[in-house]
Amino acid sequence: MAAKFDDPSSAVNLLVGRGYIEAALTAWTVGDYLYDNGRGGAGFIKRLEPPPPEIWEIRITYPSPFVRIFGRFAEPDTFIATDMHTREFLGPKGSVAWNQACQACDAEWHRLFPSDPPLQGSIVADYITENCDEFPLP
Amino acid sequence: MSSLSLSTFTPNYGFARTRDLAFAAVRNFWKLRQAEGMTQADLAERLGRDKAWVSRKLSGPTNWTLRTFGDLVDAMDGEVEITIADIRNAPSGNYDAYADYGEKQLEKRWQPPQNTSNQGSVFFFQGASGA
Numbered sequence: 654m655a656a657k658f659d660d661p662s663s664a665v666n667l668l669v670g671r672g673y674i675e676a677a678l679t680a681w682t683v684g685d686y687l688y689d690n691g692r693g694g695a696g697f698i699k700r701l702e703p704p705p706p707e708i709w710e711i712r713i714t715y716p717s718p719f720v721r722i723f724g725r726f727a728e729p730d731t732f733i734a735t736d737m738h739t740r741e742f743l744g745p746k747g748s749v750a751w752n753q754a755c756q757a758c759d760a761e762w763h764r765l766f767p768s769d770p771p772l773q774g775s776i777v778a779d780y781i782t783e784n785c786d787e788f789p790l791p
Numbered sequence: 792m793s794s795l796s797l798s799t800f801t802p803n804y805g806f807a808r809t810r811d812l813a814f815a816a817v818r819n820f821w822k823l824r825q826a827e828g829m830t831q832a833d834l835a836e837r838l839g840r841d842k843a844w845v846s847r848k849l850s851g852p853t854n855w856t857l858r859t860f861g862d863l864v865d866a867m868d869g870e871v872e873i874t875i876a877d878i879r880n881a882p883s884g885n886y887d888a889y890a891d892y893g894e895k896q897l898e899k900r901w902q903p904p905q906n907t908s909n910q911g912s913v914f915f916f917q918g919a920s921g922a
Contacts (some may be wrong), residue, residue: 670802671801671802671803671804672801672803672804672805672806672807673803673804675801675804675807676803676804676808676810676811677807679808680808680811685811685812685815686815686818686819688814688815688850688851689850690850690851696850696851708836709886714851714853715807715810715852715853715854718887734911761892
């Protein structure tokens with residue numbers, strides 16, 4: 654992910670722009686309030702349907718095309734980003750590209766932390782302890 | 792582990808960050824008004840918009856304009872106050888999210904396993920929530 658972020662010719666930087674991604678990451682790291690999207694779902698961040706389990710996405714929803722940063726939580730408030738893709742690349746939920754992206758996140762986690770499972774929880778507050786709306790988890 | 796390499800000026804960062812902050816401020820203010828009994832229907836009526844428009848605008852900053860921001864604040868009987876922070880002397884790069892941690896919290900801090908072959912390939916994003 655570092656390579657994609659720093660490479661001005663990467664798809665996410667060319668199509669979306671590093672500035673938007675950086676702004677989203679700033680919101681996370683400085684503790685901005687993270688709102689749900691008002692429809693009982695996730696706005697800024699969302700846990701994806703398993704399998705594999707405990708894959709999360711930070712959702713950059715403007716401009717278009719949108720960006721998804723995949724990763725997992727190591728502990729509360731500690732998000733480990735493994736890769737990012739444009740929403741266009743991923744296609745509809747359940748697509749081959751989407752499933753491959755989730756599997757790649759899982760594989761990267763196990764490659765990096767072979768003996769450390771990701772954080773598991775049942776509510777949002779298990780993962781993000783402050784400044785975040787509660788929203789349903791799949 | 793690689794840290795985020797922030798440039799001095801990144802196109803669109805200021806725009807995106809400002810819009811995020813504006814949305815957060817409006818959303819926060821809206822929660823106050825909601826607690827006082829204001830509804831999205833009330834807002835819609837004041838703005839001369841339909842409720843669906845209000846719902847969309849309060850769910851995220853997508854397609855927000857300065858007019859969106861100003862109209863929403865005004866319709867909620869609010870007044871915008873703007874300050875600009877000088878970040879020239881602010882720490883950049885390796886922000887220490889644990890700066891305010893107490894000793895006991897630091898003892899519990901998750902430490903990545905030592906895996907030198909993977910250095911520089913992962914970002915660690917620590918939410919600064921004080922946990």
